[in-house]
Amino acid sequence: MAAHSAALQAAVLAVGLLLVGADCGCGSTSREDGAHSHKQGAAFRYSREANEPPASVQRSGAEKFGDSFVFEGLLSEEVKNGIDQAVAAAPWWLPVKEADWRHPEGPDSDISQRMDHPVLHVSWNDAVAFCTWAGKRLPTEAEWEYACRGGLENRIFPWGNKLEPKGQHFANLWQGDFPYTNTGEDGYVKTSPVTVFPANGYGLYNMVGNAWEWTADWWTTQHSAEEVHNPRGPSLGKDKVKKGGSYMCHKSYCYRYRCAARSQNTPDSSASNLGFRCAADAR
Numbered sequence: 607m608a609a610h611s612a613a614l615q616a617a618v619l620a621v622g623l624l625l626v627g628a629d630c631g632c633g634s635t636s637r638e639d640g641a642h643s644h645k646q647g648a649a650f651r652y653s654r655e656a657n658e659p660p661a662s663v664q665r666s667g668a669e670k671f672g673d674s675f676v677f678e679g680l681l682s683e684e685v686k687n688g689i690d691q692a693v694a695a696a697p698w699w700l701p702v703k704e705a706d707w708r709h710p711e712g713p714d715s716d717i718s719q720r721m722d723h724p725v726l727h728v729s730w731n732d733a734v735a736f737c738t739w740a741g742k743r744l745p746t747e748a749e750w751e752y753a754c755r756g757g758l759e760n761r762i763f764p765w766g767n768k769l770e771p772k773g774q775h776f777a778n779l780w781q782g783d784f785p786y787t788n789t790g791e792d793g794y795v796k797t798s799p800v801t802v803f804p805a806n807g808y809g810l811y812n813m814v815g816n817a818w819e820w821t822a823d824w825w826t827t828q829h830s831a832e833e834v835h836n837p838r839g840p841s842l843g844k845d846k847v848k849k850g851g852s853y854m855c856h857k858s859y860c861y862r863y864r865c866a867a868r869s870q871n872t873p874d875s876s877a878s879n880l881g882f883r884c885a886a887d888a889r
């Protein structure tokens with residue numbers, strides 16, 4: 607499958623000062639955000655839209671494993687009835703056989719009407735494979751966060767501090783009572799097309815919400831205070847950093863749709879709310 611042509615557009619982001627992490631005023635869930643000033647040394651290019659599909663040159667990890675995690679609320683009764691395992695800490699995630707980037711909700715779903723949505727069910731390993739194939743790379747966490755801020759300083763969201771300025775939705779998130787009721791007030795209970803919500807000051811869409819995005823960095827709970835120039839995170843780890851939150855994020859459970867917020871998964875993980883976009887060094 608050819609990549610969506612718009613996905614190959616890129617924004618060139620200039621050198622600038624980056625504040626990685628911030629206080630979110632949201633209690634204990636903010637501990638991992640950290641707060642240190644870093645110089646983002648090199649200019650870099652960034653895909654405007656996070657909807658690049660995995661390379662046809664390689665089967666995705668979900669296809670190799672034979673299953674991938676899908677939010678229970680999106681599954682047909684038929685698919686749900688065939689599953690007898692769940693994740694104890696998050697029972698709304700079910701391992702669905704034959705769920706992959708072509709079949710986001712399992713074998714009875716497809717992406718034919720979603721070619722302008724973010725790709726899902728792509729592991730970190732496969733995201734790296736795609737970006738490499740495309741002559742690009744994953745962004746570092748610092749690059750991602752710099753891109754998310756869109757030129758604004760000390761703001762919670764890519765557009766400012768207010769979640770819904772003048773009552774307008776700026777990102778695809780969860781409205782209602784997670785995980786039971788998603789009212790879809792923003793227009794979408796699953797992913798949305800990548801350009802339906804406003805771009806940030808750098809012309810980048812969906813930096814928060816819609817789909818989580820992998821970064822290149824290994825996860826650690828705190829940012830290093832020593833690594834002040836173009837930080838790349840720890841040299842080793844178990845999990846990779848993901849940023850931005852998804853259409854499943856609600857403040858009551860996942861206040862991760864902030865530029866500073868972060869979470870993690872193992873590099874072979876895939877799920878129905880996790881995608882990526884590629885970056886490249888500016889030439």
Ligand SMILES: [Ca+2]
Pocket residue numbers: 778779780781790791792793794795796853
């Ligand atoms: Ca939504």
Ligand SMILES: [Ca+2]
Pocket residue numbers: 656812813814815816817818819849850851
């Ligand atoms: Ca996103």
